[in-house]
Amino acid sequence: MNAKQVKDLWKLRNAEKLGDPTRMPRHVAIIMDGNGRWAKQHKLSVSRGHRQGTETLREIIRHTDDLGIEALSLYAFSTENWSRPAEEVSALMQLILDFFVSEIEELDQKNVRILILGDKSALPEKQRETLLEAERRTGGNTGLHLNIAINYGSRAEIVKAAREIAVQVQSGELSLDAIGEETISDHLYTAGQPEVDLLIRTSGEMRLSNFLLYQNAYAEFIFPEVLWPDFTVEEYDRCLKEFESRNRRFGARVEE
Ligand code: FPP
Helix, strand or coil, rough: HHHHHHHHHHHHHHHHHCCHHHCCEEEEEEECCCCCHHHHHHCCCHHHHHHHHHHHHHHHHHHHHHCCCCCCCEEEEEEEHHHHHHHHHHHHHHHHHHHHHHHHHHHHHCCCCEEEECCHHCCHHHHHHHHHHHHHHHCCCCCCCCEEEEEEEEHHHHHHHHHHHHHHHHCCCCCHHCCCCCHHHHHCCCCCCCCCEEEEEEECCCCCCCCCCCCCCEEEECCCCCCCCCCCHHHHHHHHHHHCCCCCCCCCCCCC
């Protein structure tokens, strides 16, 4: 057995522990909420809460890859997050930088392809260059799609798609009649990836907060009460189990 076969078997075994591997989500999206409240509970700075949240993120990425899930989207920094105190924004930017510098080797080795969702042009130069390099370096990989949303807003993403399509129509490259749902999907950051099957938002908040609005059309939502820094692999497995038990109908009438 070669290394890849061993890994595939291991992934299958891990997935089997959860039950029926065919009911695993293909794409999981996570809104990592609760770092601030965790910090407050522990009488620590908000930045320290985000640092702890980064530890959770590392574990969850590893576990998602081990399970052979195709795509994982994580909401790290929204376009609205710039309005947080300067100290917090700067700590988040530093954590993002540190994360990519320290993880890139392992992620690349694991065949993970990194994609940044959002407008990188507004980011500090160091962060922008590092993120671009991570995308370049892993762009040819064929494993887990790891999407990290940074300076991301879903409505802006849809507007960007609409503009790109309009340009194609204007130039005669695309006819109006040829525009379908796929055309929009093809112009989103996540083009070519499966739609989101499971959306998890930690900390008990039940909002989408402008995250992957188009891609979440038929997603199952799970809102664990636990704060993101306390979210464990076991808690994640519970969410995957819960997903497995959901009856997904996609608008159709399916007999039980
Ligand atoms: C929401 O918690 C979380 C964020 C705004 C940032 C999430 C970022 C990380 C987990 C780490 C940095 C990212 C990478 C890619 C290394 P909150 O602060 O809104 O929590 P609260 O609602 O309890 O205040």
